[in-house]
Amino acid sequence: MRNLDTDAIETFQNLAIELPSWAFGNSGTRFKVFGTPGTPRTVEEKIADAATVHRFTGLAPKVALHIPWDVVDDFGALRSYAADLGVDLGTVNSNTFQDDDYKFGSLTHTDKHVRQKAIDHHIRCIEVMNETGSRDLKIWLADGTNYPGQGDIRGRQDRLAESLATIYQHIGDEQRMVLEYKFFEPATYMTDVPDWGTSYAQVSALGERALVCLDTGHHAPGTNIEFIVAQLLRLGKLGSFDFNSRFYADDDLIVGAADPFQLFRIMFEVIRGGGLDTGSPVALMLDQCHNVEEKIPGQIRSVLNVQEMTARALLVDTDALADAQDTGDVLGANAIFMDAFYTDIRPDLAAWRAERGLPADPMAAFAQSGYQEEITAARVGGTQSSWGA
Ligand code: PSV
Ligand code: MN
Ligand code: MN
Numbered sequence: 001m002r003n004l005d006t007d008a009i010e011t012f013q014n015l016a017i018e019l020p021s022w023a024f025g026n027s028g029t030r031f032k033v034f035g036t037p038g039t040p041r042t043v044e045e046k047i048a049d050a051a052t053v054h055r056f057t058g059l060a061p062k063v064a065l066h067i068p069w070d071v072v073d074d075f076g077a078l079r080s081y082a083a084d085l086g087v088d089l090g091t092v093n094s095n096t097f098q099d100d101d102y103k104f105g106s107l108t109h110t111d112k113h114v115r116q117k118a119i120d121h122h123i124r125c126i127e128v129m130n131e132t133g134s135r136d137l138k139i140w141l142a143d144g145t146n147y148p149g150q151g152d153i154r155g156r157q158d159r160l161a162e163s164l165a166t167i168y169q170h171i172g173d174e175q176r177m178v179l180e181y182k183f184f185e186p187a188t189y190m191t192d193v194p195d196w197g198t199s200y201a202q203v204s205a206l207g208e209r210a211l212v213c214l215d216t217g218h219h220a221p222g223t224n225i226e227f228i229v230a231q232l233l234r235l236g237k238l239g240s241f242d243f244n245s246r247f248y249a250d251d252d253l254i255v256g257a258a259d260p261f262q263l264f265r266i267m268f269e270v271i272r273g274g275g276l277d278t279g280s281p282v283a284l285m286l287d288q289c290h291n292v293e294e295k296i297p298g299q300i301r302s303v304l305n306v307q308e309m310t311a312r313a314l315l316v317d318t319d320a321l322a323d324a325q326d327t328g329d330v331l332g333a334n335a336i337f338m339d340a341f342y343t344d345i346r347p348d349l350a351a352w353r354a355e356r357g358l359p360a361d362p363m364a365a366f367a368q369s370g371y372q373e374e375i376t377a378a379r380v381g382g383t384q385s386s387w388g389a
Helices: 006-011 044-059 075-084 112-134 152-168 198-203 225-234 260-272 295-314 318-326 330-342 344-356 362-369 371-378
Strands: 015-018 060-066 088-093 136-137 175-182 210-215 237-245 283-286
Touching: 006 295, 015 044, 015 088, 015 112, 015 295, 044 060, 044 112, 044 295, 044 362, 044 371, 075 088, 075 112, 088 112, 088 283, 112 152, 136 152, 136 237, 152 175, 152 198, 175 198, 175 237, 198 210, 198 225, 210 225, 210 371, 225 237, 225 260, 260 295, 260 330, 283 295, 295 344, 295 362, 318 330, 362 371
Parallel strands: 015 060, 015 283, 060 088, 088 136, 136 175, 175 210, 210 237, 237 283
Antiparallel strands: none
């Protein structure tokens, strides 16, 4: 591929993006969730769709599960089913936000019985991971308060630390816990893990196998996300990404759709910090919903966007950039950076795919494959899955 040396090609080839099972279900705003023909009715059908994205792109070898949305009787069998389709089961996402008991919190709750219930749910998730062969337990909490004075901020942090420590004891030697942060929603005044600093403080107290998960949609507008990426990589605490893009809130739009330049800057820092090196501990995942657009093409587009910005980030002439930076050549440095971003690398990527037996244009190939028509015809009856089921 154009201008990429052997090391850069190796880095590029390491790119693998995990897909969330829930991206294939119906989801949307609180106003209306629109159904889509062919939407999966079972966990197996979600996995089949995810495997299809991988087949057309070669970029998505894992599917993340959400418990209890993706509960099956036999997770070992689900693992084999996925393997037969060419994918592995990935991150297990816990859910302590859809039960009345969690109205005032889960791992932070003042009532020790509720805390224990939330801890037990995570222990169950780890058992699932043992059966699915998953490495990562991802925790995103809806815990927080709506009004100043409603909760004891400090006490909630202390209880969170205690609950996480209990869960962490159950994490296997080859497993990890990643703690996701979000500065708003559903709580309106304060969330208990609002930012990377809080996540970092909490996971650092636990041990090596506890890391931070960065969801690109969970920051205030204007936040310099690539700075956070650089810092967490520097500290060895960036465990995973939830990729998506946003215009206003936690929009969960296709990654790279709202701001490809931001994705470029993030991928540049990922590469700079070794996050795409062979054996890197950084897991790249999508956390997206497709409300009005088709879901499988939505996921194909997403992984291609990450691939494209990765390739462009690898085009940055880092030697020339370092020179310009060292000599105080502000505009020269910026120009080197922008040159890479503005380079249209799509023809190179198409050729690269074709050389590897993948469709040069995965979007077109999927549209022509008949898969969508097949699932639309086959998946009648039953209940379509949705975000939350
Ligand atoms: C809610 O904000 C959320 O989008 C988090 O980002 C989680 O990763 C995801 O839901 C699934 O639980
Ligand atoms: Mn997320
Ligand atoms: Mn989110």
